[in-house]
Amino acid sequence: MIHFLPSYDTEAPGCLEGVKNIVRVHERLQAPATFFIVARLLEEKKSEYQALLKDNPLFEIACHTYTHMPLVDTPRFGKAGTPDRYHRELVESKKLLEDTFETPVVGFRTPVGAPDGLRGKEEALSVLRQAGYTYISSAAWGPDFSLPAPLRSPFTYAEEGYPELWEIPVCGWHENLLKGHNVKQPILLLLFPVQMPEAVPQDYVRTPEEEFRYNSKPFIDLAVREQVPEVNFAWHPWSLTILDPNMRMVEMTINYARENELRLSTFSELRAALQTRPNG
Numbered sequence: 001m002i003h004f005l006p007s008y009d010t011e012a013p014g015c016l017e018g019v020k021n022i023v024r025v026h027e028r029l030q031a032p033a034t035f036f037i038v039a040r041l042l043e044e045k046k047s048e049y050q051a052l053l054k055d056n057p058l059f060e061i062a063c064h065t066y067t068h069m070p071l072v073d074t075p076r077f078g079k080a081g082t083p084d085r086y087h088r089e090l091v092e093s094k095k096l097l098e099d100t101f102e103t104p105v106v107g108f109r110t111p112v113g114a115p116d117g118l119r120g121k122e123e124a125l126s127v128l129r130q131a132g133y134t135y136i137s138s139a140a141w142g143p144d145f146s147l148p149a150p151l152r153s154p155f156t157y158a159e160e161g162y163p164e165l166w167e168i169p170v171c172g173w174h175e176n177l178l179k180g181h182n183v184k185q186p187i188l189l190l191l192f193p194v195q196m197p198e199a200v201p202q203d204y205v206r207t208p209e210e211e212f213r214y215n216s217k218p219f220i221d222l223a224v225r226e227q228v229p230e231v232n233f234a235w236h237p238w239s240l241t242i243l244d245p246n247m248r249m250v251e252m253t254i255n256y257a258r259e260n261e262l263r264l265s266t267f268s269e270l271r272a273a274l275q276t277r278p279n280g
Helices: 015-029 039-053 083-101 122-131 208-226 237-243 248-259 267-274
Strands: 007-010 033-037 059-063 107-114 135-139 155-157 162-167
Touching: 007 015, 007 107, 007 237, 015 033, 015 039, 015 237, 015 248, 033 039, 033 107, 039 059, 039 083, 059 083, 059 267, 083 122, 107 267, 122 162, 135 267, 208 248, 237 248
Parallel strands: 007 033, 033 059, 059 107, 107 135, 135 162
Antiparallel strands: 155 162
């Protein structure tokens, strides 16, 4: 069984309008989704997010830190926050989300991410485990912070001493970078030789159809060929809305996953399924 995990990094004020559009599509298609939410957004828009996401059985609420603080240094996208900030970013954020949506929060996605996730970040992993998280989604790049990120199977942090913490990797492009929404000049992202030429456009994508062609379709096709357990992408409501307010790409991807007999799931549903797999 291959799981497709629609998920949304809800991290900026501009995300609210995007979440409204995303919720409409998911409800119409009866498709589950996981929303990784930066907790500080709830300080001003708590009631709006509650109205959209609370008590909806389709949606899982997960954490994306309190202020969008990275946990790993990145060469082009900022330094990691210091461990003295972990309690607010990893623990207080979780409590605020749980209090707001009145549901357990067991998942965490690191802002920006890293090629190897949180490998070697024992202090952060310790705080995450103590806070009650059961999965992390932080492996979101290829080697040397290249894109697109490879398709990988979930793994645990057993080597760091946390066999119960599962990593659920991200594949493909960070769609905001694929569209040039963060930067307007060329940036150093691709490896040579290119590993998946079918996933590499010649320029920023300009239409939902192009985004589906270069990001969604190649990785779903690869997952089917290689029978990798899961597929999920780095989607951002603020960025999706700029190019595609009707979420046509999201709808195309959900429909294509179903056509290929992928199971649409939340991250916690996949995490429960991973219980039967050996740690590694």
